[in-house]
Amino acid sequence: MTIVTKDITLQTEGNCDITDITALIEEEIASSGVSDGTIAIFICGSTAAVTTIEFEPGLIHDLKETWNRLVPQNILYQHDQAWGDGNGHAHVRAALLGPSLVIPFVSRKLTLGTWQQIVCVDFDNRHRSRKIVLQIMGE
Amino acid sequence: MTIVTKDITLQTEGNCDITDITALIEEEIASSGVSDGTIAIFICGSTAAVTTIEFEPGLIHDLKETWNRLVPQNILYQHDQAWGDGNGHAHVRAALLGPSLVIPFVSRKLTLGTWQQIVCVDFDNRHRSRKIVLQIMGE
Amino acid sequence: MTIVTKDITLQTEGNCDITDITALIEEEIASSGVSDGTIAIFICGSTAAVTTIEFEPGLIHDLKETWNRLVPQNILYQHDQAWGDGNGHAHVRAALLGPSLVIPFVSRKLTLGTWQQIVCVDFDNRHRSRKIVLQIMGE
Numbered sequence: 001m002t003i004v005t006k007d008i009t010l011q012t013e014g015n016c017d018i019t020d021i022t023a024l025i026e027e028e029i030a031s032s033g034v035s036d037g038t039i040a041i042f043i044c045g046s047t048a049a050v051t052t053i054e055f056e057p058g059l060i061h062d063l064k065e066t067w068n069r070l071v072p073q074n075i076l077y078q079h080d081q082a083w084g085d086g087n088g089h090a091h092v093r094a095a096l097l098g099p100s101l102v103i104p105f106v107s108r109k110l111t112l113g114t115w116q117q118i119v120c121v122d123f124d125n126r127h128r129s130r131k132i133v134l135q136i137m138g139e
Numbered sequence: 140m141t142i143v144t145k146d147i148t149l150q151t152e153g154n155c156d157i158t159d160i161t162a163l164i165e166e167e168i169a170s171s172g173v174s175d176g177t178i179a180i181f182i183c184g185s186t187a188a189v190t191t192i193e194f195e196p197g198l199i200h201d202l203k204e205t206w207n208r209l210v211p212q213n214i215l216y217q218h219d220q221a222w223g224d225g226n227g228h229a230h231v232r233a234a235l236l237g238p239s240l241v242i243p244f245v246s247r248k249l250t251l252g253t254w255q256q257i258v259c260v261d262f263d264n265r266h267r268s269r270k271i272v273l274q275i276m277g278e
Numbered sequence: 279m280t281i282v283t284k285d286i287t288l289q290t291e292g293n294c295d296i297t298d299i300t301a302l303i304e305e306e307i308a309s310s311g312v313s314d315g316t317i318a319i320f321i322c323g324s325t326a327a328v329t330t331i332e333f334e335p336g337l338i339h340d341l342k343e344t345w346n347r348l349v350p351q352n353i354l355y356q357h358d359q360a361w362g363d364g365n366g367h368a369h370v371r372a373a374l375l376g377p378s379l380v381i382p383f384v385s386r387k388l389t390l391g392t393w394q395q396i397v398c399v400d401f402d403n404r405h406r407s408r409k410i411v412l413q414i415m416g417e
Contacts (some may be wrong), residue, residue, distance in 0.1 A: 107273075
């Protein structure tokens, strides 16, 4: 059993910018030397999150619209009143969606469905450089 | 430390069909030969998700009603405009609820609360055959 | 590779009481003797959940308001009709937010962002004693 920890860095646009990170993660598994195991995917930061979705333009739009409807930017947040960052909505959305995912892989291949991609969703109100920690454990 | 990967297959009805998979997961842990460790539960596919809930008819109804209210089926999704699948709401709900869970077990027993069951929620708009990957790691 | 399982117990107030558990988790990692690995954080029970957020009073208020808006306490839940517990909203919120988190650590340090704390959110309608299971795996 071995453990490999890697970081990947993304440049994101913010405002619910959704980035497909599946290929980056597949590369890290391929180069890890681990055949069967689990990858933990964790986003550092409190205004972005990770999940899986079918990465196609319609759903990217639909997911953004859903967040605009459920946790709008233009209502009052005490975070914004106190700190003036204007990203209270981004913090709340990220807490709801969650910072971590765990995905098994077998024979160096992620066990994703055919139309299932791993995405980072950046909710912040400006462009950001994002660090995602990948930890591969297996044999 | 050993690692065991298993698949389970469910026949689901779709339309927020909620299946209690706790007993299936307990069986896999019992037969794995691993006493203490973590099980990663991952659903393959982008229109279903996993979580825990008290599995009783009232809450099954309440969870469905919540999704109908928060991410309704009958609003416009660009996914449906583009692909005609009619399951845009299912993709968005699954992305919000998430595809993975991690649960520790000790002496072959899951560390669940008394009224806490592991469920697969199938949001698709039709019946499906669902694969869930279980990866047990421990000693 | 070693595995260490610990429980922590919290006294919570319920009603969306949010507790910062970062320091407790850092202590368990420090005393585990494991340098690099993953910690699985799992809440036992179906009316509380775990996530990460910037733990400051504004956002604590904003997260509570969001739950009050999205999954209100004062609408009809069949769970409450059947069992009279009055905590149907708490079960639904906990299922949506989720019971588990996985966070990598490197050189005994969690890979959290600067403004990112690990929190337990207790949605129940009364004070509770909460058990959180921590499982550390690494070397």
